[in-house]
Every structure is written in structure tokens, then in C-alpha cells.
């Protein structure tokens with residue numbers, strides 16, 4: 305008998321990208337720019353930095369296990385009942401909670417593919433199956449998701465916009481999909497990149513929720529708020545679902561400094577707009593850089609990243625890394641032919657331009 309659960313046999317340990325410092329040292333590079341993990345390129349808001357400093361002397365204490373203050377603030381701000389708000393260790397932590405709260409071995413989840421790997425991994429760990437529906441034209445094929453739903457489907461994920469392709473389904477399409485969703489299935493609308501969106505046809509999941517739709521909506525402080533390193537995200541879900549996630553969460557899963565920084569970030573509307581505009585400009589610039597080399601990114605991308613088919617993602621990743629730019633090869637996302645590039649600061653985007661020029665012209 306094996307010590308280990310059979311459901312984890314086929315899983316591969318998560319291979320995090322090497323730290324910037326290690327790449328720098330190994331390759332003898334003076335500067336390394338990381339455009340690999342869809343983090344926001346800007347630091348936490350000043351109010352968040354102050355809140356962390358204020359929290360520091362009390363870090364001998366465990367955090368507020370229910371994230372009461374942050375949950376209340378989010379509930380009030382968005383007009384959602386307190387019991388319907390979930391706070392977790394990143395949106396990723398909430399995906400994990402939703403899987404743990406709903407999936408028995410033999411159940412299944414449905415998602416598009418290539419898409420965010422956590423949908424698949426959290427299910428697989430529990431002995432559930434992830435039914436991966438190929439994207440249509442790099443976009444979630446919502447009819448295909450409906451067709452893949454079976455009697456044991458518990459969750460259907462819509463990554464909106466989709467990581468790694470950046471595309472988002474339009475409002476009418478999404479509403480028609482939700483209208484046809486069987487009642488035994490919970491739609492998880494992952495809006496991790498919500499604050500970057502400037503498309504009038506984009507459906508705000510919280511509006512859907514407030515209208516009484518039975519959906520879970522995910523958001524995060526990791527992207528535009530610049531708090532990826534702290535691991536804090538949030539979401540809304542029907543009260544029975546939110547309560548079930550509370551049953552499976554670890555007692556103190558969101559660190560005190562993370563809660564404090566997230567709370568202090570909520571009033572940053574002006575800075576968020578500024579970052580959204582900079583992101584849109586940076587995304588256009590990256591697209592222009594790629595196009596100038598005959599590479600056409602998938603579009604329109606609504607997030608802070610671009611997906612581009614380069615023939616062999618791993619090879620271009622290696623060559624760019626030697627030039628001091630780390631991008632994301634997409635084998636683990638189901639797209640070995642492509643890379644994903646995160647929008648950086650204006651300066652970082654220009655470093656990418658130079659590096660790509662060197663790599664593709666063979667000059668280094």
C-alpha cells in the first residue's frame with residue numbers, strides 16, 4: 305500500500321520560476337526583468353505600506369481568523385451581505401476552498417483549456433476530474449462548457465478574462481450561458497483581472513450576484529493593488545457556499561499584514577484608474593513590439609498580459625531569459641507553442657523590446 309493518495313500520483317510538483325536574483329547570478333546578468341507571473345508591476349499603495357508597518361509590532365498575535373474587518377468593509381462597499389463574502393489566501397486560496405467544500409472523488413469540474421491550472425489541480429488533488437473544454441478562437445467556448453456538464457459536475461469555471469489568452473466573453477453570451485446552466489452546478493466566475501478592464505461589454509460579476517444569480521465571483525489584491533506577495537483575495541458566493549468554505553479553511557489562513565494592507569488599499573480609486581490606463585498603454589506597446597517582429601498576440605486582451613504563439617514557447621523563454629527578461633512558457637497551461645508576457649512598467653516593456661530584438665535577430 306502506498307503512503308500517498310492515488311489521486312496525487314499523476315500530479316507534478318509546482319515548478320515556480322527561479323527567483324530573479326538566482327537568474328541574475330547564474331547568467332551573470334546585471335538586470336533581470338520579470339514579466340512572467342501577471343503581478344502588477346507597481347508597489348503596494350502608500351496606505352497599504354503604512355498599514356503593514358502599523359501591523360508589524362503586533363505580528364506576535366494570530367490574525368483575525370474570520371477576516372472580519374476586511375469582509376465587513378468589502379460587504380459594505382459592494383452592497384453584499386457579510387455572510388456572502390469570502391476572504392482567502394489569494395483568489396487561488398479561494399479556488400482551493402471551493403474545491404474542498406464541494407468535490408468528492410468521482411465528481412467533476414468543467415473549465416476551458418488552456419486556462420488557469422488551479423481549476424484542474426485543485427480538482428485532481430481531491431480525486432475529481434477536470435473536464436477541459438478547448439477554447440474556441442482563444443476564448444472560452446461557453447456552449448462547449450454546457451455540453452461537458454454531467455450529473456456529477458459540481459463547478460464550472462469561467463475565467464473572465466481568461467489567463468493565459470486575455471480574452472473575455474461578452475455580456476449577452478455570458479448571460480445566455482448562465483440561463484442555461486443546470487441548477488446542480490455552481491458557476492465560478494474568475495475575475496482576477498477585473499480592475500484592469502475598460503471594455504463596456506464586460507459583465508461585472510458582482511452585478512450578476514446582486515441580481516440574485518447563483519454564482520461565485522473571484523477577485524484579488526494580487527494584481528492592480530500590488531499585493532501579490534501577501535496572498536490575499538476575496539470573492540462573493542451564495543451564503544451556503546461561503547459557509548461551506550469556512551468549514552474547510554485553515555484557522556488563520558490570511559496573514560494579519562495581508563488583511564491590514566488589503567483593507568487600506570480599498571480607497572485607492574484614483575491610483576487604480578491611473579494603473580489601469582498605464583496597463584492599457586503598456587499592453588498596446590507590447591503588442592506593437594511583438595507585431596514588429598511578425599508575432600501577433602491574441603486579442604483583444606483585457607488583462608495585464610498578452611498571449612502569443614511563437615512556435616515553441618520554452619525555447620523563446622530560454623533565449624529571452626539569457627537576455628535578462630523572464631516571460632512565462634505555457635506548457636503547464638496547455639499551450640506549449642506560446643508564451644505569455646505580463647505588462648511591465650514602461651521601462652520594463654522597453655527592456656523587453658530590446659531583448660526580443662536581440663533574440664530574434666540572433667544578436668546578443
Ligand SMILES: Cc1ncc(COP(=O)(O)O)c(C=O)c1O
Nearest residue numbers: 394395396420467496524526537
Ligand atoms: C485567472 C486567475 N485566477 C486566480 C489567480 C490567483 O490569484 P491570487 O494571487 O489572488 O491567488 C490568478 C493569478 O494569476 C489568475 O490568473
